[in-house]
Amino acid sequence: MASTATINGTTTAADPISRIPKKSKLPSTPHQFITLAEIVSEFSHHHPSVARINNGSFGSCPASVLAAQKEIQLQWLSQPDDFYFNHLQTGFLRSRTIVKQLINADHVDEVSIVDNATTAAAIVLQQVAWGFAEGRFQKGDAAVMLHYAYGAVKKSMQAYVTRAGGHVIEVPLPFPVTCVDEIVQEFRRALQRGKMGGRRVRFAVIDHVTSMPSVVIPVKELVKICREEGVDQVFVDAAHGIGCVDVDVKEIGADFYTSNLHKWFFCPSSVAFLYCKRSMESCDLHHPVVSHAYGNGLALESAWIGTRDYSAQLVVPKALEFVNRFQDGIEGIKKRNHQAVVEMGEMLAMAWGTHLGCPPEMCCSMIMVGLPACLGISNNEDTLKLRTHLRDKFGVEVPIYYREPKNGEVGPVTGYARICYQVYNKPQDYYKFRDVINELVREGFTCESLPN
Amino acid sequence: MASSLDSQPTANGTFAADPASHIAKKPKILSTITPAEILSEFSHHDPSVTRINNGSFGSCPASVLSAQKQIQLQFLCQPDDFYVNHLQPGILRSRTLIKQFINADHVDEVSIVDNATTAASIFLQQIAWGFAEGRFQKGDAAVMLHYAYGSVKKSMEAHITRAGGHVIEVPLPFPVTSPDEIVQEFRRTLQRGKTGGRRIRFAVIDHVSSMPSVVIPVKELVQICREEGVDQVFVDAAHGIGCVDVDVKEIGADFYTSNLYKWFFCPPSVAFLYCKRSVESSCNLHHPVVSHVYGNGLAIESAWIGNRDYSPQLVVPKAVEFINRFEGGIEGIKKRNHQGVVEMGEMLAKAWGTHLGCPPQMCSSMIMVGLPACLGIWSSEDCLKLRTHLRDKFAVEVPIYYRAPKDGEVGPVTGYARISYQVYNKPEDYFKFRDIINKLVFEGFTCESLSNEKA
Secondary structure (H helix, E strand, C coil): CCCCCCCCCEEEECCCCCCCCCCCCCCCCCCCCCCCEEEEEEECCCCCCCECHHHHHCCCHHHHHHHHHHHHHHHHHCCCCHHHHHHHHHEEEEEEEHHHHHHHCCCHHHEEEEEEHHHHHHHHHHHHHHHHHHHCCCCCCEEECCCCCCHHHHHHHHHHHHHCEEEEECCCCCCCCCCCCCCCHHHHHHHHHHHHCCCEEEEEECCCCCCCCCCEHHHHHHHHHHHHHCCCCEEECCCCCCECCCCCCHCCCEEEEEECCCCCCCCCCCCEEEEEEEEHHHHCCCCCCCCCCCCCCCHHHCCCCCCCHHHHHHHHHHHHHHHHHCCCCCHHHHHHHHHHHHHHHHHHHHHCCECCCHHHHHHHEEEECCCCHHHHCCHHHHHHHHHHHHHHHEEEEEEEECCCCCCCCCCCCEEEEEECCCCCCCCCHHHHHHHHHHHHHHCCHHHHCCCC | CCCCCCCCCCCCCCCCCCCCCCCCCCCCCEEEEEEEEHHCCCCCCCCCCCCCCEEEEEEEEHHHHHHHHHHHHHHHHHHEEEEHCCHHHHHHHHHHHHHHHHCCHHHHEEEEECCHHHHHHHHHHHHHHEEEEEEECCCCCCEEECCCHHHHHHHHHHHHHCCCCEEEECCCCCCCCHHHHHHHHHHHHHHHHCCHHHEEEEEEECCEECCCECCCCHHHHHHHHHHHHHHEEEEECCCCEEECCHHHHHHCCEEEEEEECCCCCCCCCCCEEEEEECCCCHHHCCCCCCCCCCCCCCHHHHHHCCCCCCCHCCCCHHHHHHHHHCCCCCHHHHHHHHHHHHHHHHHHHHHHHCCCCCCCCCCEEEEECCCCCCHHHCCHHHHHHHHHHHHHHHCCCCCECCCCEEECCCCCEEEEEEECCCCCCCHHHHHHHHHHHHHHHHHHCCHHHCCCCCC
C-alpha cells in the first residue's frame, strides 16, 4: 500500500488517503462480511489475557486502520512539505464529508474535526466566555449541565462559564433510573428553577450518553424543552455517540453536537467531530489554539493548529471501510453490541443477585451492573481500588461507579460495573468477570482489605 | 542501534517496565554515530528530495520513531494500564530532561505541549482573561516583532486585540547587519509605545525569527523590557532547543517556548513551555483544553487534555539518547550545523552573485541567501509559486521569502531562500540547489512564467 513517490518528491495519485473509497460501500453479498477469525486478527494487538470489557474509556482500533494510519505517518515523514501543501487539507475534507453523511448534517461546513470531545467542549465554552466578556451575556446568566456530566466538562464549565461570571446549574438525575421520563421531568424542573427571578438560561450542555454512570439520555426531548424554555444555545456532548447511539443531528436539533470517533467508530486516538448548526455561525466559534488559519471558520482552523500528527484524523475513510465489512455496517454493529451488552448484563446481574442500573432501552453498548453489596464498596476510592485490584490480580479491565445509598436503604447496592460490548468482545470475557466476582464474594473479600 | 524496549506485559495486562524508563539519562558515548548510521536513521526521508528545509517541519530519526511505535503499541495493547501506570511518569521524565537542558530551576516550571503555537495560545489566553477580569485596561499595549510568526500574529489578534489590547509591531530591517540594529528598533518602539502613559503589558520576542530567519538578541531585548517596565516577556523560540543556546535563566524571560520536533529529533509534535516560578502570572496559565485536572498547574493540565496519542511527548529520553551519539552531543550538533549552513550559504551567495541576509553570527542552523534578481520575484505569491516549481520540477524543498524593495533600489534582491542544515544534510544538497538556480538564470526564467497554480 506504499504511496509511490515521484522523482520530484510529490506523490502520485496513489497516496494512502486517496485510495480509500470515498463513499460508503456496503458489501454486496454475505460471504464478503468480515469473519470471526478476521476480527480476532484485526484486534490481535489487544492484550490477549485481559478481559477488555471497557471499550468506553479509550475505544479500540483495528489493525487495518492502524496500518493505514502508519502509511500516512510515513508519507508525512518522507516529505512533510509536500504532505502539508498537497494532501493534508484534502484528507481533512474527505474525513469531514464522511462524518457529515453519517450524522445527517446539511453541509460539510458544519463539521469540524478536533482531537476529542474534551476539546470540542472547550471550543464551545470558550465562545460562551467571550459572550460574557463582550457583553452579550450578563453576569449571573445561567448555564445548565447534568449532574452526571463528564468530569472534564464540569471543569470546563468552571474554567469558562463560572470564571466569566455565569451561574452554573446542575440537573440532579436519579440512578438507578427506571424510565426516560424521570430524566425529562428533572430536566424541565431544573430549567424552570433556573429561570426563576427572571434569570436567563444562556446555555445547556446535555450528554447523549453519560459516562459514569452510563445511561442514554433522551436528548431530543431535552433539546425541545430547551427551546420551549428559551435556552439560547444547546450543546450535546456525545463523547459516546457515533457508533454507539443513533446520531442524526437534524433530528436531535441541537446547536452544537460533538462525538469521539476513537471510542466506537474504530479510529485511532484521537479524533472527534464538532457539528455546529450553520444558523449558529454568529456564535463565532474558534479553535483555542490559534494559527494562521484563524478567521477562516472553525473547520479550517481545526485543520491546522500547528505542526502535529494529524494522521488519526485522516483515516476516517479507512474506519468506514472497516465498519462496512460488517453486516449492515455501523447499524448492524450498534444493534449487535446493544443486544450483547444487555444479555451479558442480565447474565451478570442474575449471577450476582443484583440488578441493572437502567432498563435495557436506556443503554447503548454499555450498561451498569450492580456489584454484590457484600464487597463493601463505600466510596469513590473503593471503586478505584477495586478496579485496580481487578486489573492487577485478575486481568479484568472494567470501571466501577459508586452510588451513594439513600437513607434507610438496607444492604444497598453501592457499586456498579460499567461493562461495554464491542465487536472484539466475547461471552468468555464476561464469564471471567462473573467468576472473579463470585470468587471474591466466596472468600469474604471486602474493599476495606485493599491498601490505599 | 535501537535499544530493545522490554516493556513486558504481565499475565494480567499490566506492564512491569515501560519503554522509556531504562533509557540513559546521562550522556554515554560508547562510539560516535557514523555517517552510514546517520543515513540509515533518516532513510525514511524521500531519497529523491533535496531536503534543505529542516526548519519547517523538523525531522526524526528511525530509532526515535521506533521507540514511539513501542509506546503506541503499549497503549493499544492495554490503554487503561497505560493511562494509570505509565503516562504521567513518562511525561515527568520528559519534563525533567528538558529542565536540565534549558537550565530551569524546577521541573514545575516546565510543561509539555504540542507545539509553540499552542504555547502562544496558552500565554495569550491568560492575557485575554487579564483584560476581561480588569487586571488590564482597554488600550494597554502588547509588543511583537514585525517578523513574528504568522500564527502568533493571529493569536495576538484573537486574544489581545479582541480583548481590547493595543498591539504594536516592532519594525525590523532585513537584510540585517548587526544585532544592534534590532536592539535600537526595539527600544525605540517600546518608548514610542509608552507615550501618553500607555502601559505595555507584555512583549512577544522571537528567539529565531521564522521568515526571514535571523537570530534575535533576546537577552538584550528582555533586559530592555525590564528597563522599560514591560510586565511580562514571552520568548517564542519555535526554533530553539537544538538550534540556539537555550538557558532560560540567562535569557531571563518570564515565559519561553520551544519545539522539540524541529531541531531536537522528536516526532511531531512536542514542545515545552517554561514559566518562571517567581512570576505571579505563571499560576494563571491554563491549557485551553480543560480536563478533570484543571487547576493543578499548567504542567499537570497539559499532561492530560483528553484521550489522544501522547507518544511524541514520551520519547524525549530516546531523542536525548540519539543526540548523545554525536560528538559533543547537542552542542556539537548545533556547532556543526551552524558551520555547515554558513559555509553552504556563502557558497550559494558567491555562486549566484548575491549575499546573505545577515552576518554569520546572527544565524543559527538556518540562513537567508539572496536569489538572483533576474528571477523576478515581486511578491509573496511569486515566492510560493517558485517554491512549488522547485519542489515539483526539481525536487528541491526550500522556503522563499519576499523582501519588498526600497525606493530607489536598482536591481534589488527581493527573494531570499531560507536554507537549513541538519545532521542528515550534505553539501550535495546545496550544490544541487545552486545548479538549479543557475540553470533557471541561464534559461532566462522569471516567476512571471509560472501559472497561478495552487501552491
